[in-house]
Amino acid sequence: MHSYFKNNLASISFATSLSKVAGFIRQIFIAAAFGIGITYDAYNYAYIIPGFLLIIIGGINGPLHNAVVAVLTPLKRRKGGLVLTKVSIKLTLLFFILGVVVYFNSGFLINFIAPNLSDEAKSIATYQLKILTPCIPLSAFIGLSFGALNSRNKFFLSSISPALTSLTTILFISASWIFSHQNTNSNYLVYSGLLAKATLTGTCIQFAIQCWEINKIGLFRFNSAWHLFKNEEKRIFKLIAPATISSGLGQINVFVDMFFASSFQGAASGLAYGNFLIQAPLGVLSNALILPLLPKFSKFNSKQENRNLEKSLISGIEYCFLTTIFLTGFFITFNNQLVQFIFQRGAFNSEAVFLVKNILIAYAAGIPFYLYRDLLVRAYYAIEKPKLPFQLSFAGIILNVFFDWFLVGAPTINYGNLSPYNFGVIGIILSSGIVNLIICIFLTSNFNTYGIKIPKIILLKNFVLISLACSITSTICYAVIKDINVLNPNVWELFILVIGLLAFLIIYFSITKLFGVNKFNPLIKI
Structure with a gap:
């Protein structure tokens, strides 16, 4: 076998x-x-x-x-x-x-x-x-x-x-x-x-x-x-x-985003390229982090071992924050090098680079809440309580329509834009991040209903410290690469990405260890 x-x-x-x-x-x-x-x-x-x-x-x-x-x-x-x-x-x-x-x-x-x-x-x-x-x-x-x-x-x-x-x-x-x-x-x-x-x-x-x-x-x-x-x-x-x-509920949000994106030239293409860059590492993280936890959740739930379930869930949340915020920082710091090295050739000109790198930054900001929501939803299904995630999926569609509309200026037919905030295609991406954050708050708070206690204050503190570590790392790496980047050929972009990834990883790992918010040990399974 x-x-x-x-x-x-x-x-x-x-x-x-x-x-x-x-x-x-x-x-x-x-x-x-x-x-x-x-x-x-x-x-x-x-x-x-x-x-x-x-x-x-x-x-x-x-x-x-x-x-x-x-x-x-x-x-x-x-x-x-x-x-x-x-x-x-x-x-x-x-x-x-x-x-x-x-x-x-x-x-x-x-x-x-x-x-x-x-x-x-x-x-x-x-x-x-x-x-x-x-x-x-x-x-x-x-x-x-x-x-x-x-x-x-x-x-x-x-x-x-x-x-x-x-x-x-x-x-x-x-x-x-x-x-x-x-x-x-x-x-x-x-x-x-x-x-x-x-x-x-x-x-x-x-x-x-x-x-x-x-x-x-x-x-x-x-x-x-x-x-x-x-x-x-x-x-x-x-x-x-x-x-x-x-499955179709998630696709409705795609329809909503594309509906609003049609007002901006090149938006659909930019969204496709930016989403492509984000989804590859997210898919790896989801499989590596979430899939091994699901059997544990189901096993502890069937045996009514709430304490062990809590420990596994909290551990999963901590690793979720640690890995996704790392990705966020890396994408934001090296957005220009990534887009230029992977896409800039042929019809993909400097104008396309500028659009897609801004889209990549906006997507990167929402990565932690995307994977955190995925983890929480899977946890609810593992403990056989799918009702709230299902209800929140419907609520998320309504919220997504509102935030998409509001963040692109709240356009109306007769009165023009009602909102002073028109972020264009970036607003559409930020809308998804905001909706995921709201849903995560509701899902986290509701675990108490089923006797599963989540230390919200501690997790929030860890989130802030990890974000601070990411900001420090990003600042250091950006200060170094902004001078190197004047050389700009593809070979140098690849060199910057490889060395930058290693440097970002080492500095980020060290600072999070120093702050006491990094329990990662490659020899121990979560």
């Missing part, structure tokens, strides 16, 4: 790492080809609806994936194949109808999502959305097939699958560069639809490979026994519905 787990873990880790690398290279290619121009701006709006379905519905750990794994795992191959085939056909037909509706209403949907985009951007976004609509029915099967493959211990293809779309995008952009050098009179719409066509092609490749793999392991079963196994089919649909609603 140990060998089985070890082999699967190695396979998943290797495939996931390849997917992350491919995604990183894809984003570099997109930046060089499109910068923060109108085409990539339009693509980010066109991708909202298909992307929601591909990531939330069709993604790993999405509702379809989890439902199929839960139901198919204990079933024998023939029975599991019949259930999968029945559900696949029904859901794909349902999503096909949805795709047709989206296709014929693409202009209305783009105008609804992004009312303040320019007419040219709306036209390109509408064109791209029409190209992307086949991804909608494909997302249903992809989500189901991920679950089916994992239920039969086939993990590599599921983990490597996102890389297929990334590699397809890289190839499309490379081919477009080669073609544009040979034919300068190429059709503009072909180029403006390049990312959408690459995404669709990558999705179709995923679909074809998964069909082949599902058939190979014997889970395609087309025969006359369609009246059988209705209970298993119903279980899958019952599991899908609530999970989809829960």
Whole structure:
């Protein structure tokens, strides 16, 4: 059993790492080809609806994936194949109808999502959305097939699958560069639809490979026994519905942010690049910090060991603050070097660098509250008290609408801006951080209701001391790099980032140890 787990873990880790690398290279290619121009701006709006379905519905750990794994795992191959085939056909037909509706209403949907985009951007976004609509029915099967493959211990293809779309995008952009050098009179719409066509092609490749793999392991079963196994089919649909609603709440905030971002040229592109830089380390932190704690929370809760649960939760919170505030300080200190080294080439000019580095700073300020909220929500689910997090998700949407609106000047149709605070796209990012902070306060305070005591004053004191340590470290590092940065070639930027990371880590670690707020020991698990 140990060998089985070890082999699967190695396979998943290797495939996931390849997917992350491919995604990183894809984003570099997109930046060089499109910068923060109108085409990539339009693509980010066109991708909202298909992307929601591909990531939330069709993604790993999405509702379809989890439902199929839960139901198919204990079933024998023939029975599991019949259930999968029945559900696949029904859901794909349902999503096909949805795709047709989206296709014929693409202009209305783009105008609804992004009312303040320019007419040219709306036209390109509408064109791209029409190209992307086949991804909608494909997302249903992809989500189901991920679950089916994992239920039969086939993990590599599921983990490597996102890389297929990334590699397809890289190839499309490379081919477009080669073609544009040979034919300068190429059709503009072909180029403006390049990312959408690459995404669709990558999705179709995923679909074809998964069909082949599902058939190979014997889970395609087309025969006359369609009246059988209705209970298993119903279980899958019952599991899908609530999970989809829960997953969709977070996506609504994306819709809200993009709605307000449409008032600012290049905002959607800038948000995509900034979010990309933030999400990679956050994903690593979330997996390393939160996932190991969840089994502990559940174990202590089942045994009613509240004291041990409190200790684990407090320890998790302390490490959350220590690591996320480090990330915040590093991103704020080295924002210029990061954006220049990773993105500044081709169409990604100095204007794009200026926008994205400011967006990166705004995102970095909210990192601690993002991960802290994630930790608290998982803790509530582990102790089987999901009601408050679910309610706060709805409240968060309303708060996000208000703060987005207020921080971009509180625009009105007849009376202009009602607020003197118009931070532009930065305000939209700050809004998310404020909402996460408010939700964290409510979640932290409510633990007392369940007999779990959180020392709020002590944690607040630690937060302040860690933030102070981060500020001192940031000030020292910035004072050094501002003089070195005059050399400015890419080699020097890489040198500054590597040396800066080591220096920041050493100084930050030392000061937090001195302040008594760093209990980290690499030899001890939390």
